[in-house]
Amino acid sequence: MVSRVIPVDPFDLVIFGGTGDLARRKIIPALYRRFIAGQMPPEARIIGAARGDLDDAAYRDQMRGALAEFLSGDLNADDVSAFLDRLHFVSIDATGDAGWSDLRDLMRDDVIRAFYFSVAPSLFGALAQKLHDQDIAGPQSRIVVEKPFGRNLKTAKALNETLARHFDETQIYRIDHYLGKETVQNLMAVRFGNVLFEPLWNAQYVDHIQITVAETVGVSGRGAFYDQAGAMRDMVQNHMMQLLCLIAMEPPSRFEPDAVRDEKLKVIRALDPVPSDDIVRGQYAGTDDIPSYRQDVENPDSQTESFVAMKVGISNWRWAGTPFYLRTGKRLRARASEIAVVFKDAPHSIFGEEAGRHRNILTIRLQPNEGMMLGVTIKEPGPGGMRLVDVPLDMTFADALGPEGEHVPDAYERLVMDVIRGNQTLFMRGDEVEAAWAWTDPLVDAWEARDERPALYEPGSSGPEEAQILMHRANRRWREIKE
Structure with missing residues (x-):
């Protein structure tokens, strides 16, 4: 039995909270496996966005450590280096102004734009607002939000209303790993x-x-x-x-x-x-x-x-x-x-x-x-x-x-x-x-x-x-x- 892996279209994936536990433990290792499987096109880029005074090289070093820690088996050094070359980093303040112009300048117009909110739910609204105000996310962009999706019906409705101000329902991906x-x-x-x-x-x-x-x-x-x-x-x-x-x-x-x-x-x-x-x-x-x-x-x-x-x-x-x-x-x-x-x-x-x-x-x-x-x-x-x-x-x-x-x-x-x-x-x-x-x-x-x-x-x-x-x-x- 031979399975076919069809590459996706070129993309820029921004991971807000790109140095956090979820990014290190799950998201980056998952993307590496898709790279090894041949599903990630050569033009794809992964952009970590978080607080911290890092450059691209320092971020890549951090994620190299994450791959070694959370992936079992021997890792091919050449494959790891080729994957890490796709990674970039932007130091950003989710609720302030710092870093947003740098992120906007880094984004490309001719690829899919996706934004992964790997942060506390209290920051979802601020990130959605900033992506809109800074003209970074457009009608074809996608956002990924992690649970919890509220604490009860009232807060869930409030969260949905906040996201809906800037994104259509077809752009919102509420992720449940199960x-x-x-x-x-x-x-x-x-x-x-x-x-x-x-x-x-x-x-x-x-x-x-x-x-x-x-x-x-x-x-x-x-x-x-x-x-x-x-x-x-x-x-x-x-x-x-x-x-x-x-x-x-x-x-x-x-x-x-x-x-x-x-x-x-x-x-x-x-x-x-x-x-x-x-x-x-x-x-x-x-x-x-x-x-x-x-x-x-x-x-x-x-x-x-x-x-x-x-x-x-x-x-x-x-x-x-x-x-x-x-x-x-x-x-x-x-x-x-x-x-x-x-x-x-x-x-x-x-x-x-x-x-x-x-x-x-x-x-x-x-x-x-x-x-x-x-x-x-x-x-x-x-x-x-x-x-x-x-x-x-x-x-x-x-x-x-x-x-x-x-x-x-x-x-x-x-x-x-x-x-x-x-x-x-x-x-x-x-x-x-x-x-x-x-x-x-x-x-x-x-x-x-x-x-x-x-x-x-x-x-x-x-x-x-x-x-x-x-x-x-x-x-x-x-x-x-x-x-």
């Missing part, structure tokens, strides 16, 4: 490209769906931000909401940006309110060796959740009566992100009760080891009667695709190139963000009004016992969290 994962996109390929699954993808055949995003790390290093957000705002409202939409949405008429996003928006608007009994909030405790959540955030009275699990219903013809169980948390047993579609039992077993209960489960792994696995029931080999056993049909990308699957492109590789191509399919639209907050806000407001402390759970566990009870009430079980 949507760039190969497996996430394969959700649509599996559903809409195979006659095998789509007829079964509904409440008649699906018992329930589990979406899990588990992390082993705590929140130290970003405690100040996280304590103001919590798992609900940090993960459920955006990442997990997007996964739920892709699993639950109706087939779009075409694989085009607005057609796909229209169907996702319909799912969000069909979400039922969640009763308090169907939500579990948790907070990791401490041990002799591991600090507690409250110690990590340096707030001894914090009521913020580091874990949340919930049962969610969708009121439409396809999914009425089929629950979606969402679970995410920190300091859990293993780092794993997966979606499990649990199909209903066969209507009648010809093998009797002694054969046991067996279900087909389609598991979509987002991390680690991206791939898909379908559990099927077969006869256990050997004599002694009809004994049934469940076995996996496994499609781990690295195994199934051979050399083509050894390097599954990082989400940022795909998404940044989609910005240059002008493809918004994997980016959130403004009304989609607002609808997600409109569903989330009442849940957060309700538990803040109750002032309940989240349930404690041990680091390295599967979360609080109350989350297990949430499933047991319906005679269901969470899938085991494992690498």
Whole structure:
């Protein structure tokens, strides 16, 4: 299998916050991989813009260190040097006047202009205003904004209004790196490209769906931000909401940006309110060796959740009566992100009760080891009667695709190139963000009004016992969290 890499058009990509952690850890390494793959044309340029007294050579040295730190394997020195030659730096004040004329003079008229806001959301408005006032961004320019897209519906609307003053919705790329994962996109390929699954993808055949995003790390290093957000705002409202939409949405008429996003928006608007009994909030405790959540955030009275699990219903013809169980948390047993579609039992077993209960489960792994696995029931080999056993049909990308699957492109590789191509399919639209907050806000407001402390759970566990009870009430079980 040979994949074709088609170069994008020439571009100038300006990374505001070009010396920051996201640029060093994700954006620059992703661009380097696309350069190595042959997708970046010779005329492409990357311009770091940030505070700091750097010239091009000093910036290139910094990014050389970032590539060495965040890319695994040996780096070819000639390739690295050729890539770094494309990098430039402008010292700039986001809210002042310094550096903007230098940036304007550096930009070219005959290439795509893209501006990546890798900065705090509080600077988005100032950057949009400056790009407009300095005549740097025009009707064909594109801006990329990172989450959080507001803290609630009110702030999300304010942010959208601020950006809309200077940019059309077709120019705004709200990036969620989960949507760039190969497996996430394969959700649509599996559903809409195979006659095998789509007829079964509904409440008649699906018992329930589990979406899990588990992390082993705590929140130290970003405690100040996280304590103001919590798992609900940090993960459920955006990442997990997007996964739920892709699993639950109706087939779009075409694989085009607005057609796909229209169907996702319909799912969000069909979400039922969640009763308090169907939500579990948790907070990791401490041990002799591991600090507690409250110690990590340096707030001894914090009521913020580091874990949340919930049962969610969708009121439409396809999914009425089929629950979606969402679970995410920190300091859990293993780092794993997966979606499990649990199909209903066969209507009648010809093998009797002694054969046991067996279900087909389609598991979509987002991390680690991206791939898909379908559990099927077969006869256990050997004599002694009809004994049934469940076995996996496994499609781990690295195994199934051979050399083509050894390097599954990082989400940022795909998404940044989609910005240059002008493809918004994997980016959130403004009304989609607002609808997600409109569903989330009442849940957060309700538990803040109750002032309940989240349930404690041990680091390295599967979360609080109350989350297990949430499933047991319906005679269901969470899938085991494992690498």
